[in-house]
Amino acid sequence: MTVIKEASELDKLLGTARRVLIMQADNPDGDSLGSALALEQIIGDMDKQPLMYCAVDIPTYLRYMDGWDRIQKDIPSSFDLSIMVDVSADSLFDLLNKSNQRGWVASKPCIIIDHHNVETSISYATLVINRRAVATSEVIYELAKTLTWPLNLQAKNMITTAIMSDSLGLTTEDTSARSIEIVSELVAGGVKIAELDNKRRELSRKSPDLVHYKGDLLKRVEYFSDNKVAIVTIPWAEIERYSNEYNPSMLVLDDMRQTTNTAVAVAFKTYNDGRVTAKIRCNYGFGIANELAKHFGGGGHKYASGFRVTDGRTYDEIKSECIELATELINNLEQERPNEAPQHSI
8 A cells, every 4th residue: 555645634634524526637538537527426415515516518438437426626615725636727617717707716725636646736725635546536445444434335346447447447557566466456346347437338339420410530641750649620510510429539549549650649629719628548558648738738648638828829730839849759769769669559
């Protein structure tokens, strides 16, 4: 077990709170959702009232996690403390920052629990617990062990689901012996991984219309810098049409990474209000996603990150800048390791 030194301070802050707001950023993923749902169970079993917030709809592909529909898109008017999970970048709370609700969060104790091991830009955070781990849910598990928090089976299921999601089934570079040990402990505690994965697979089934759309998207993939950078663009009309069934970006990113010599795949979305968002996925050995995202004010992992741009720049400007920087970062890595080539995905 990894003892987290900030645990005692976290315990004190939670001790006086009755209504606890659990917050995800505007880019929810399997780890942030699983972490939020696990904390909901833990806090509820501590005889406190958990409240969950995310400013955007939970993506359809994540709705196999029981409890996703309890997450609200507005900040409640009354809470004592907030916990932000799987985020350290203030820019990823763009919708909150543009609302009058930001002041409510900033006026109360705010705890960050993350695993990206980067300095936070959320200036009003009271306590930051940011440990390098394969997933935020791994940090939550260690906190639970240190503070003897209750872990019912649902909390264990959500922690397991989140770890497996962010580690791509315990295969990413950040997967440690402790990550595997934690999953083993959770399985010994009653978690059935096969059942959890079957729920995910059932939800991942796609309609014939969506399968055909995926084919159209793949035909539009562009390659740059000797195929090292793969780009696809998804306009608002397609976001509006298909997002309720499946996130268009997630339909093709893995296929894009499978192209020979591709190191990084980027799926851009363009919106009617001028916003541009991007999901970034990298192949093993070419973990530049976090650096690329940080340049545009985003964040995430070395191999999976994202960003949004709302400063009025055109999509063509952002795309060109992204390709140029991605190529530079890849070339720098290749110069450090001249015998490696980005041929295999993680």
